[in-house]
Each structure stands twice: as C-alpha cells, then as structure tokens.
Amino acid sequence: DQQVKQNSPSLSVQEGRISILNCDYTNSMFDYFLWYKKYPAEGPTFLISISSIKDKNEDGRFTVFLNKSAKHLSLHIVPSQPGDSAVYFCAASAWTGNQFYFGTGTSLTVIP
C-alpha cells in the first residue's frame, strides 16, 4: 500500500530553468511533509519541509507547495543547477505517528 506516490521516475531540465517535482499522498492524517535529496552512494539528506497549516514554504532556490484538498505537494527549484542532479524523495508523517512514509523518488538531471 503506497501511501506516498511520485509518479515521475525521472525529469530532465536545462540549467537555469525551473524544476518541478510532484508528489501525491493518500492518507489524510499526514500533517508534515518533507523532501529529501539523495546522491549516489550516499544517504538521503533533508532538503525542505512543510506542515499542513501552510500551503507554501520557501528556502532559497527551493519552494514546496502543499495542496491539502488535492493531497498533492510539489517542489520547485529555481534556477536549477547541475549540482541539483540527484534523486528526490518526498516523505510524509502524521503528528501522532512515528515514521516517515517515502515516495519512490524522482531522478532529476539538470543539463548544463
């Protein structure tokens, strides 16, 4: 039962353009959402988060948008840089829960 879904396994974007990574979830109990970035042979590293009381959170080039009614969130990277090339996982948790549920990841390639 995949509670968090990333339907695009891969995405290619030109350097300087916007990258938009999407994530859908099914569990209405999820309150907190995070994005992790993973380089090959490394563990995931935390990138940005958003709670359900907000619909947008921004940190530098990274912005996460949350649409609770659609159970959808997206990560925008502007402008995209070659160093952003990695696998991006979205994850969700509930305040009353103990764990993150991860999506399957989207592999982003930023072309110089």
Place this chain on the structure above:
Amino acid sequence: EAGVAQSPRYKIIEKRQSVAFWCNPISGHATLYWYQQILGQGPKLLIQFQNNGVVDDSQLPKDRFSAERLKGVDSTLKIQPAKLEDSAVYLCASSPLTTGQGAIYGYTFGSGTRLTVV
C-alpha cells in the same frame, strides 16, 4: 558533528547465509531508525528505537531479521538466513528528538549498506 556511521558499505552473500550491519548514530541522538530501500523504491521503515527500547518493529520480518541497540547507542541489524529479496540498501538514521518529533522534523541518514544476496 560527526554523521551517522554505517558499516560495511557493501556486502555480497549467498542466500541462506547470515549477515550483520552496524550503525553508530550521532552522539546524543536518542532515536534510531533502520530503513530498507529496495532498488527503485523509497525507503521503508524496519524498526525504530528510543534509547535502547523498541518503539515500532511492525514491519520487521521477525522470522529472519533481528535488531538490537545495546546501551542506547550503537545498533546492529541482522538477517539470518538471507533471501534473494533482501537485496537492498539498509539505511540507519538518528534523531535527537522523540520518535514523533523526529518524524516531523526529519532525521539524519547514514550512507547505508548495500547488500547483494546471490
């Protein structure tokens, strides 16, 4: 601060053999997690500890997997006997927060151990 240390980085074993992975969390982190990431999938929680007690092991295949966290610091995850479908990256993560808060604010992952069962 030093990160989450895991060893070995890679391991290849034959099916039905046993294997153990080791994790040293960030100093002072009370909560420790083991995740399994199969190729093409997102990480899946196997077990989480709060200090040296188990908080959630509902997704741990207990007939073959075991884990312990002695003295609330280092942790080992063991598979005995291994099956082909256990081939995955095993990630350890830690958080200074309680289990619920760690799930909200994120935690720090190690680089993982890549297990190949042949």
